[in-house]
Amino acid sequence: MQRDEDAQLVTRLAGGDETALEPLYEHYGKLVFSLALRIVHDSATAEEVTQEVFVRLWRSAASFAAERGSVQTWLLRITHNLALNEIRRRQSRPVAADHFDWTVEGTLLVDSRQDGDPALAAWLRERAASIQHALAQLPEAQRKAIALAFFGGLSQAEVAAALGEPLGTVKSRIRVGMQRLRDLLLADGIDAHSLEASTYENER
């Protein structure tokens, strides 16, 4: 399931070989930083989260290598958790509803710098474009409710408070929006049942 190269690198990490970290950063550093930035909205904090994510990868490599999961999936999940912890920790700063709107157009910054693995970078860009395309087709209200919950770390009740909408309205927006996303992704050829397993390797 996993990209062979990643699996080898993780095995090296698990064996205490620090040098395996640099290629993993080359592959996924940008993705991790981008997701962290998407959530914390602050470059310095996103850098801290990114560092913590790779320390976690280093320390979890042994148990992770045994699971044989996808490195990318694991990194994204940890990044999401750590970034949300970070914004919850600084809860004094209120969450502004407009902070989390998805600006769908022009968000894909294709930078000219050569990524560590161009084929992987291209695959990630394509996948991001696909999910952004699906998101663009949701009504703004649904998109916003989902974004506030998932990237803002808010509960449905907190989303309702942030938007000044009734709780029932928010619940149904989230439900309908997620169902719509599933249909759109399926129509886009992404099989929801195998999404978790659909890594770069077996689509190449």
Add this chain to the structure above:
Amino acid sequence: MRTKDSNSMMNELHHVTDLLDAYALGALEAYEVAQVEAHLELCPVCRAQAEVARAIAQQLLLSAPLVAPPAGLKAKVLARVHAAAAQDRAVAEAVAPTSVAANAPDKPEVTRRRTMLRRMLDTMLGAEPLNTEDPVAALLLKLLAEPACEVWSVAGTKDAPKNAAARFVGVPNDREGVLITAGLRNLAPDQAYQVWLLHDGKPEPNALFRVERGGRGHQIVQAPTRLRDFEVVAVTPEPASGSPAPTGPIVLMGALTA
């Protein structure tokens, strides 16, 4: 024959379909999460739907606009992992398996102590690399290597912030211990936290310390007699020069039970 309590019967009968999307997004309240998870244990139909919702959420993580990280980040990440690796080696050396062959698999107790020590060092150091010359770090490594070492939980009280907590590490038959705190309030410059060791319910004044960002603090505690002679460790805010008897509210308190 009833093999399930009425709660789980209810959970099995009432599908949680309407909650699964919010569950996957992490947007449910704690009681709803408990309800969903109890039901998922029993219901393959909802479990399959939850998997799909989780997969959609996983895809959403890929929607973040790709932004090139600052040029210096790679070096920072590598330095940070390098520091973590050095720390892990120090921990592994300090808490070594005793009387076992060097290549024998670690005993659970050894693994547990290493994990505890690493967490405490993380709390103590944040992103700073470990300096084994630092007296507190050195003492902590030494204490955790002792088979008789205890790690006592010291809880935040109602007068402390919600996430305040501490660990007190020491060998009951010795006098030295280390207190590691997190989540305490920063105090005014003319105040400091004071450690108290309680003997027969009477607080005896001990070390003073201050906390850094995140309420992180660490302090060596030298007891006048063996630690086992004391029942409780407590912390109060006091004037910066310390007090002979507590004047501030107790913010941290833990029993030194064997």
